[in-house]
């Protein structure tokens with residue numbers, strides 16, 4: 001269809017009305033300049049993240065897999081009939097859990113919530129191979145997905161919400177507490193919550209995990225610049241940016257930044273942006289907060305949960321915590 005332009009109205013720039021365009025305009029003009037980390041995950045970004053999970057320098061995924069496999073029976077043989085995974089990605093974590101629980105598990109109604117349709121399709125295929133598992137996908141936000149899953153309840157019994165992969169690490173403290181409150185309100189007393197979170201470890205290990213020698217994490221970060229060029233009529237020079245990972249000890253977070261290697265003009269047509277970045281100026285693209293195990297327990301308790309079990313992986317320094325919603 002041809003775009004209609006009324007007299008006196010400028011023709012719309014393709015892509016300019018999208019949420020991405022609006023957020024790029026808003027966040028890139030803040031001080032410090034930043035971009036929301038969720039935009040790292042377009043199709044290419046998601047594939048690069050899957051590659052990161054296989055890197056020897058990024059221990060999180062393997063550590064969590066070991067914990068899920070070792071404790072699958074303790075988790076799934078306690079009578080949950082519904083599992084709701086927020087940010088399920090490729091479905092690898094939940095399928096490892098279900099696979100390792102083996103026989104003796106009852107019927108399971110699985111709800112997958114993710115903003116990526118491609119990831120949901122992949123997760124559905126990974127989970128549908130299990131017997132007595134019904135899969136429902138929700139291509140939406142955590143909040144709406146929790147609500148849809150609550151309304152579409154097919155089996156009586158306790159529900160288990162899952163938030164794995166240290167995705168909690170992307171939230172700052174207020175965002176984290178708001179998220180935990182949201183999960184708690186979507187559950188009934190007695191329902192479960194399984195949370196996988198990465199732990200504080202020595203700085204050199206943290207920096208290697210977020211600035212790997214193969215440059216995959218750098219590509220993951222720089223893909224955001226490439227995505228702006230692809231989707232928002234950006235004219236940015238990929239060579240004009242370098243990947244930086246910083247451990248912010250005071251705030252207990254690893255930050256990813258895109259650092260301008262020289263003074264350069266930034267033009268993004270669909271975001272209506274045209275400004276100059278100084279040499280060394282950065283765009284903050286992600287925070288990954290790291291926790292200590294007791295902090296995980298206390299923040300869950302403050303949000304209306306009681307700790308049932310907490311399992312730690314000593315090699316990868318990762319925590320898997322099973323909590324129960326209290327009255």
Ligand code: AVJ
Nearest residue numbers: 052165166167169170217288
């Ligand atoms: C998917 C948000 C948990 O913060 O470790 C990996 C994303 N960023 N390498 C993380 C990520 C850089 C990852 N999370």
